[in-house]
Amino acid sequence: MAKLTRRGFIGQTTASVATIGVLAAVPTLAAAPEMTDVAASDSTAAAELYATTFSESLVAHVSDLASGEVTIMSGTKEFILRDTDLVMRLLKAVH
Amino acid sequence: MSSHREAPEISKDPVADSTDVYAFVSPDKPDTVTLIANYVPLEEPAGGPNFYEFGDDVLYEIHIDNDGDALAEITYQFIFQTQTRNPDSFLYNTGQITSIDSKNWNRPQFYSVTRVNANGTSTVLGSNLACPPCNIGPLRSTPNYQQLAEAAIHNLTGGGSIFAGQRAEGFYVDLGSIFDLADLRPFQNLHLIPSPAAPGVNGTQGYNVHSIAIQVPKTQLTSDGLNPTDPSSPVSVIGVWTTASRRKATILQSNGQNVESGPFVQVSRLGDPLINEVIIALGDKDRWNASQPVNDKQFAHYYAHPELAKLLPVLYPGVFPNLAAYTKDRVDLEAILLTGIPSGIITGFQNSTGSTQADMLRLNMAIPPSSSPNILGILGGDLAGFPNGRRVFDDIVAVELRAVAGVTIPLVDKSFTPDGAASVINDFSPPSIPSGVSYIKQFPYLGVPFNGFDSQPHP
Numbered sequence: 137m138a139k140l141t142r143r144g145f146i147g148q149t150t151a152s153v154a155t156i157g158v159l160a161a162v163p164t165l166a167a168a169p170e171m172t173d174v175a176a177s178d179s180t181a182a183a184e185l186y187a188t189t190f191s192e193s194l195v196a197h198v199s200d201l202a203s204g205e206v207t208i209m210s211g212t213k214e215f216i217l218r219d220t221d222l223v224m225r226l227l228k229a230v231h
Numbered sequence: 232m233s234s235h236r237e238a239p240e241i242s243k244d245p246v247a248d249s250t251d252v253y254a255f256v257s258p259d260k261p262d263t264v265t266l267i268a269n270y271v272p273l274e275e276p277a278g279g280p281n282f283y284e285f286g287d288d289v290l291y292e293i294h295i296d297n298d299g300d301a302l303a304e305i306t307y308q309f310i311f312q313t314q315t316r317n318p319d320s321f322l323y324n325t326g327q328i329t330s331i332d333s334k335n336w337n338r339p340q341f342y343s344v345t346r347v348n349a350n351g352t353s354t355v356l357g358s359n360l361a362c363p364p365c366n367i368g369p370l371r372s373t374p375n376y377q378q379l380a381e382a383a384i385h386n387l388t389g390g391g392s393i394f395a396g397q398r399a400e401g402f403y404v405d406l407g408s409i410f411d412l413a414d415l416r417p418f419q420n421l422h423l424i425p426s427p428a429a430p431g432v433n434g435t436q437g438y439n440v441h442s443i444a445i446q447v448p449k450t451q452l453t454s455d456g457l458n459p460t461d462p463s464s465p466v467s468v469i470g471v472w473t474t475a476s477r478r479k480a481t482i483l484q485s486n487g488q489n490v491e492s493g494p495f496v497q498v499s500r501l502g503d504p505l506i507n508e509v510i511i512a513l514g515d516k517d518r519w520n521a522s523q524p525v526n527d528k529q530f531a532h533y534y535a536h537p538e539l540a541k542l543l544p545v546l547y548p549g550v551f552p553n554l555a556a557y558t559k560d561r562v563d564l565e566a567i568l569l570t571g572i573p574s575g576i577i578t579g580f581q582n583s584t585g586s587t588q589a590d591m592l593r594l595n596m597a598i599p600p601s602s603s604p605n606i607l608g609i610l611g612g613d614l615a616g617f618p619n620g621r622r623v624f625d626d627i628v629a630v631e632l633r634a635v636a637g638v639t640i641p642l643v644d645k646s647f648t649p650d651g652a653a654s655v656i657n658d659f660s661p662p663s664i665p666s667g668v669s670y671i672k673q674f675p676y677l678g679v680p681f682n683g684f685d686s687q688p689h690p
Contacts, residue, residue: 195480195492209480209493 198223233402233627234501235272235435237508238516241499245271246286247475249501250440251402252293254471254592254620257446258600259673263391264452266307267444267623267675268293268473268501274365274397274439277683282323282365283397284340285311285441289475290495293445296470297454301525301589304349305452309395309443311342311362324372328364331382336364342395344387344445356387362396366439368684377679384674391447392674398442399678401623402504403665405658406434413539413546415632415656423546431658433665437681437688443473444675449596462597463574468582470571470591471620472502472524497521502590503568503618504627509635510537510568524589527569531588534568535560539635551650554637563639567618576642580614594620607662610638623676624664632656 197207204220235250236242253267268291274283285291290310294303316337317325326335343358363383367373384394408414408431412424419426450458452469459467479493499520501507510533511519519530544555566572571583571593582593601615606626608616610633617625633639636653659665667690669678681688 193482193490193492195482195490197480211492212478212494214479214494 233504240517254594255622269440271441276681276686299585301587306347308345366680366682394675397680400435405431439680459597467597475499
């Protein structure tokens, strides 16, 4: 009843440019000119990526078309790749 | 609410939405501390057939800072895994669930708990631990629910206990009143748009939550590994918060199965109650959830001049004249909520974690449990209650509303006299635990969840 009384009274009165998911390993990564391990900045981590991606999904997020920056995710790892050529080819693929 | 649906993005993701954090010296085992992180707000008990679960795709964590740097020296991680025993049935249970390993429970959930230290070393404290089912109904589906839930309390490697599963909501608040332009009792008739006096309505009444509760010896939480006995020692104080994280990328596939990839990204956090709910402004709430306590200085201006403190004198003309005239930074709120209360302010008490401003629930573990608890905690003269950690029954709404209204300003500014109204604000008059809210006297302390068959949430 209290509820009704109260209610009754009141009653009166990512700047992301593009995201591309790639559900398969991407062999062209071997030619990547620049790669940074976001998590650890450890060059061996990149090698780990090559070792693991062939058994896991791989997701690429093109975070900045102009700079050619691609974020690569595999497992719980994340890397940033700068490859304008790859970005352009990916862009072509979706147009 | 305390932190239920408190920010735009997380309100769309209840499985990862932290609702409350509790940290207190266990009243029945005072050599231990109980830490509880609640998730999945406002579970309507009859909400089947897909009853509530933790997210298998969410990393749940409880963090402890034990040296005052606002960084986690200890993190407990919880990873869940759910099974479907009979994919050919639509039922949550295909018969009575009379034991926690009953084959009739069609969606059993299991989890692991791992302790991660500051140096990155991790220790699995338990794996393949069973959650209890949701409380469906006392006659047919989940008879003897209390026993079912007790079977889901597990011992941890190295000492302590753990429970993860459904519990009755222990947080109480008159939601409909507070979010209706801060309709506060006992002076509703003095509101800019007045209404007659009416008793409080507990907006969370009859709902359930999902709790992760862990009880560990104090010696596992202190920086020196010793049992804290000196309330004045910084070693006695810990800061606690919870986070939930999701994988950075999710690909939705046409077969209904998601592919997830990338590192975990924090989407929810909670330390002190009501901070992101009431103190942080809408434009910063999602960012607050994704940020770290150690970087909370960026949000300190919200504490220094909280919007609610400005609103009260406007909504209640003439009721808060002293608060209206107070233009200084709210150093009291900054201390209580961002750095802890230093020694010398309250006799026999401190829970300071130093000068780093950070939202953490601060617990002085050397303060023993109270034999006669006061739900207003320290404001009620009970040093074992909020904001010295938080017990499941503490009336944190009344405490924080009164603090924002100015009752704590004299702790740091003797020239200020609180308005008379500030010290009598309450949700439930007199301050009390609303009827229907219940707790238990032992771990995990939150009450048996409401069952779907009988429940009448928010009556």
